[in-house]
Amino acid sequence: MKPKTADKVATGIIVFFALFIVAILLGMLGYIMVRGLSHIDWHFLTSPPQTIKEGGGIGPQLFNSLYLLVLTMIITIPLGLGAGIYMAEYAKPNRLTDTIRLVVEVLSSFPSIVVGLFGLLVIVNVFGLGFSLMSGAMVLTIFNMPLMVRVTEQAFRSVSREQKEAGLAMGLSKWKIITSILFPVALPIIVTGTILAAGRVFGEAAALLFTAGMTTPRIHFDDWNPLHAASPLNPFRPAETLAVHIWKVNSEGIAPDALEIAAGASAVLVIMVLIFNLLARWLGRALYRKFTSIK
Amino acid sequence: MTDLLRTQNLKVYYGQNEAVKGIDLNFAENSVTALIGPSGCGKSTFLRSLNRMNDEIADARQTGNIWIGDQDINAPGTDVTVLRQKIGMVWQRPNPFYKSIYDNIAFGPKYHGIRNKKELDRIVEESLRKAALWDEVKDRLSSSALSLSGGQQQRLCIARALSVNPSILLLDEPASALDPVSTSKIEELITELKQSLTIAIVTHNMQQAARVSDYTAYFYLGTLMEYGKTEIMFTNPTKPNTQEYISGRFG
Numbered sequence: 001m002k003p004k005t006a007d008k009v010a011t012g013i014i015v016f017f018a019l020f021i022v023a024i025l026l027g028m029l030g031y032i033m034v035r036g037l038s039h040i041d042w043h044f045l046t047s048p049p050q051t052i053k054e055g056g057g058i059g060p061q062l063f064n065s066l067y068l069l070v071l072t073m074i075i076t077i078p079l080g081l082g083a084g085i086y087m088a089e090y091a092k093p094n095r096l097t098d099t100i101r102l103v104v105e106v107l108s109s110f111p112s113i114v115v116g117l118f119g120l121l122v123i124v125n126v127f128g129l130g131f132s133l134m135s136g137a138m139v140l141t142i143f144n145m146p147l148m149v150r151v152t153e154q155a156f157r158s159v160s161r162e163q164k165e166a167g168l169a170m171g172l173s174k175w176k177i178i179t180s181i182l183f184p185v186a187l188p189i190i191v192t193g194t195i196l197a198a199g200r201v202f203g204e205a206a207a208l209l210f211t212a213g214m215t216t217p218r219i220h221f222d223d224w225n226p227l228h229a230a231s232p233l234n235p236f237r238p239a240e241t242l243a244v245h246i247w248k249v250n251s252e253g254i255a256p257d258a259l260e261i262a263a264g265a266s267a268v269l270v271i272m273v274l275i276f277n278l279l280a281r282w283l284g285r286a287l288y289r290k291f292t293s294i295k
Numbered sequence: 296m297t298d299l300l301r302t303q304n305l306k307v308y309y310g311q312n313e314a315v316k317g318i319d320l321n322f323a324e325n326s327v328t329a330l331i332g333p334s335g336c337g338k339s340t341f342l343r344s345l346n347r348m349n350d351e352i353a354d355a356r357q358t359g360n361i362w363i364g365d366q367d368i369n370a371p372g373t374d375v376t377v378l379r380q381k382i383g384m385v386w387q388r389p390n391p392f393y394k395s396i397y398d399n400i401a402f403g404p405k406y407h408g409i410r411n412k413k414e415l416d417r418i419v420e421e422s423l424r425k426a427a428l429w430d431e432v433k434d435r436l437s438s439s440a441l442s443l444s445g446g447q448q449q450r451l452c453i454a455r456a457l458s459v460n461p462s463i464l465l466l467d468e469p470a471s472a473l474d475p476v477s478t479s480k481i482e483e484l485i486t487e488l489k490q491s492l493t494i495a496i497v498t499h500n501m502q503q504a505a506r507v508s509d510y511t512a513y514f515y516l517g518t519l520m521e522y523g524k525t526e527i528m529f530t531n532p533t534k535p536n537t538q539e540y541i542s543g544r545f546g
Contacts, residue, residue, distance in 0.1 A: 092353060160392035166452070167346060169384035170403040170459055171376040180402070185393050293395035294439040 029270065036267025039260045045268070048216075049245070058265050060216045064133070064239040065272070068212065069136035069201045076144045081190070083145070084152020089178055109145035115142055115226060116207030120190055121183060123189060124211055136212030144197040151193025155186035157212040184291030191284030195277055197293040202273050203242040213238035214248055242269050299324040300345070300463055302369065305359035305369070307337070307344050309352070316517040317359065322463070327485060327494045329504035329525065332514035333540065338497050341514065342465050345495065347375045347380040363463075364508045368412045380407065383456030387468040389448035391440035391455070396432050399440045399451055403459040418458055422498050426454035427484055446477025449515045453484065466496040470503065482507050501541055 001009070043057060050056030091097040119139035129135045159182050167177035216239055218231045226233040240248070242265055249255075249262045288294070300322040307315035315337040322328050330338040340349065349355040361369040368378045368384050380403075399409060400419045409415055419436070423429040428450040432443070440451055456464060466485070470478040485494060485507045487492070498504050504511055504525065511528040513521045521528065521537045532538045539545055 071306075160388075160390065162386050162388060163392065165384070165386070166352070166390050166392065166455070168348065168351060169346060169379055169382070169456070170406075171380040172403070172406055173376060176406060179391055292393035292439060292441075293398070293437060294393070294441060 007088070013291060017274065023082075031180060032263070032266050032270055035263040036265070039264030040267060044261075044264055048218075049249075049261070050255055051256050052255060054255055056255055056257075056261060058242060058245060058261070058268065059221075061240055061242045061245040061265070062210075062217055062268065062272075063221075065242040065269075066204060067232065067274075068136055068140070068208075068239065068241055069131055069198055071133055072144065073198065073282035075137055075141045076148055079087075079141065080145055080148025080193075080197075081152050085156060085178060087149065087153040088156035089174070089182075090210040102147045104149050105189045107142065112143065112207040115139055116210045118142075119207060120210035129236065131210055131211065131213030131215075131237045132236045134235045136208050136239065136241070137235070138206050139211045140201050141198055143204065143207070147197050147200075148193060151196075152190055155193070158189065159185045159261055160226075184288065185293065186195075187288050188284055191280060191287075195280045198276055199273055202241075202276070202285070203243055205220075205247045208241055208244050212241060212244070214240050214244060216240045242272075244260060250270075297324050298322060299363065300495075301360075301362040302341075302345070303356065303360040303362065305341070305344060305361060307349060307357045309353065310354045314517055315344065315357075318519050319513055320522065322493050323510065324493050324496060325489055325491070326509040327489050327496060327507050328510045328512060329508035330495060330497045330512050330514060331499075331501070331504050331540070333545065335501075336514040337517040338512075338514040339467055341374060342467055342495060342497050344369075345463075345465055346379050346384055347373075348384070349400070350375065371440060380459045382464045383459070383461035383463050383465065385449070385452050385456055385469045385524045388472055389445055389452050391443070391451050393447050394440060395437045396440050396443070396451065397436040399455050400458045403455065407459060422454040422458040423451075423458050425488065426450045427453055427480065427487070433521050444477075446473050446480060449473060449477065449481060450484065453481075453488075457488075462493060464492050465492045466494065468497050470500060471499060478503070501529075501543070513540065515540075 019255055038192055043055075045057065045062060046058055047050075047057030049058060070161040087097065087100070116139060119135060119142075122213070123129050123135045123138050124131060130136075156178075163181055163185065167181045172181075217237055218230060219237070220230045223231045224233055225231050226235065228234060229237065246262050246265045246269065249258050251260070255261065298321040302320050304317045305315060306313060306317050314351060318341055330342060332338050344351050344357050346359060349357055359369060360367045363378075363381065367373075373477055394402065397419055400422050401415045404415060404418050409418070415546065420429060420433075423432065429445060432449060432451075440448065443451060449472075453464075453469075470481045473481065482503060483503060485496065488494060496504075496508065508525045511521055511523065511525045513528070513532075515536060521532060521534050528537070531543060532541060
C-alpha cells in the first residue's frame with residue numbers, strides 16, 4: 001500500500017472508532033433520558049419513596065447522594081492533596097516511596113464489593129460507626145484516595161522546574177512556593193481529578209450497600225441540627241443514595257411503578273453528574289483566573 | 296576593585312560523576328564575568344552552585360568554599376533563603392510566575408515583609424525601570440505576565456530578581472531563547488546593571504561574551520581552563536584549546 005493510501009485508511013479507521021464511541025454514549029444517554037425524563041417532576045424530586053403504593057419519589061436519596069459527596073470530599077481532598085504534595089515535592093525517590101506508590105496503585109484496582117465488605121467489617125462493626133453516611137464517606141475515601149493522590153502528584157510534577165527554582169532563587173520557603181507558585185498552576189488538573197473522584201461517589205452502589213446502608217430513616221427537612229437523629233445533616237444516620245436506590249428498586253421493588261421510578265432516578269443521577277461537572281469546571285476556571293490573573 | 300564573590304576549590308558531584316572539578320574563581324565588584332565553554336563543561340552547574348540551587352537536585356552535592364565577603368555560604372548551617380536574596384538568578388527560558396505583572400515583582404518583597412502598598416508600588420516601578428520594561432507595561436500591570444512577549448518576559452524575570460535587592464546576579468544563557476532585538480536589549484541592560492551589581496553570565500554566544508563582559512572564564516571538562524580580561528582572552532588567549540573554542544573550531 002502506498003503511504004498516502006495507508007494514511008487515508010488509518011484516518012478513516014480512527015474516525016470510525018471515535019464516532020462509534022460517541023454513538024454508544026449518545027445512545028445510552030438518549031435512552032436513559034427518553035425513558036426517565038417524562039417521570040421527573042417536582043413531586044418526584046422531593047417526596048419520599050413508597051414501598052407498596054405507586055407515586056413514590058426520591059427526595060431523601062437525592063439529598064443523601066449530595067450530602068455523601070460533600071462528606072467524602074471533606075475527607076478526600078485534604079488527604080489526597082497532602083499525600084500528593086508529599087509524593088511530588090518532599091518524597092525522595094527510594095524504596096519506601098516506590099512502595100507507597102505501588103500500594104496506591106493496588107488500592108485503586110480493588111473491586112468495590114471487596115472494599116465494601118472491608119468497610120462493613122472494620123468501619124461499621126469494629127469502629128462501631130454502624131450503617132451511616134460517615135461509614136459510606138470513609139469507604140468512598142478509600143476508593144478516591146489513589147486517584148486524588150496520583151492526580152495531585154502529577155499536577156505538581158507538571159509545573160516546570162524553573163517555576164520552582166525562580167521561587168527558591170528569591171529566598172522563598174518551600175511551603176510558600178508550593179502554596180503560592182505551584183498550586184495555582186496545578187489547580188486545573190487537580191480540579192479535573194476531583195471531578196472524576198466525585199463521579200465515583202455519585203455512581204458507586206456496591207460498596208455503599210454494606211456501609212451507608214439500604215434504608216433512610218424518616219428525616220425531617222426542617223431540622224438542620226446535625227446532632228439530631230432525624231436531621232438530614234446527621235452524618236451518623238443510615239442513608240440510601242440514589243445509585244443504591246436505583247439498584248434496590250430495580251431488583252426488589254414491589255411498587256407498581258418501580259420501573260418508572262428506576263428510570264426517572266437514573267435520569268436524575270446522570271443530570272446531577274453533568275451539572276456537577278459543569279459547576280466544578282466553572283469553579284476551577286474562575287479560581288485559576290483569580291490566582292494567575294489570566295483573562 | 297574588590298572581589299565580591301570568590302570560590303575556592305569548588306567541586307560539584309552528580310552521584311559519582313564530578314561535574315565541576317575544583318574551581319577557584321573571583322568575581323570583581325561591579326563587573327560582568329562571562330562563563331564560556333562547550334556544552335557539558337560544567338559552566339551552568341558552576342553557576343547554579345553559587346546560590347546553592349544544586350541543593351534541590353536529589354543526588355547532587357558540592358564541596359569547597361564560596362565566599363561572599365568573609366562569609367562562606369557553602370558552609371553547613373548557612374541559611375540559604377537569606378543567601379538567595381543576595382544572589383538573583385535568571386534562567387534560559389523566561390519563567391515568570393503565573394501571576395500579574397505587578398504580582399511577579401511584588402511577590403518577593405511582600406514575602407520578605409514589606410506590606411506597605413506605596414512601598415511595594417515604588418519597588419515594582421523601580422525594578423521595572425531598572426529592567427527597562429516600565430514604559431512598555433506601566434498601563435497594564437494587572438494583566439498576566441504570560442501575555443508579554445518572550446523578550447519582555449525575560450526582562451520581567453530580571454526585574455523580579457532585582458526586586459529583592461540582590462548584590463549579585465547570575466544569568467544562565469539569558470538571551471539564547473530570544474530574537475536578536477530582544478537579545479540586544481538584554482545586553483544593553485546587563486551593561487546598565489553592572490553599575491550597581493556583580494554579574495556572572497553563562498553564554499554560548501562568543502560575540503555576546505565579547506560585547507558584555509569584563510572578564511571571561513573558559514571552562515573545559517569541569518575545569519577552569521583559562522581566565523582573564525575579556526579583551527585579552529578574545530585577542531590573545533594563552534592556551535591553544537581556548538583559542539580553538541573562541542574561534543569556533545569546536546564546541
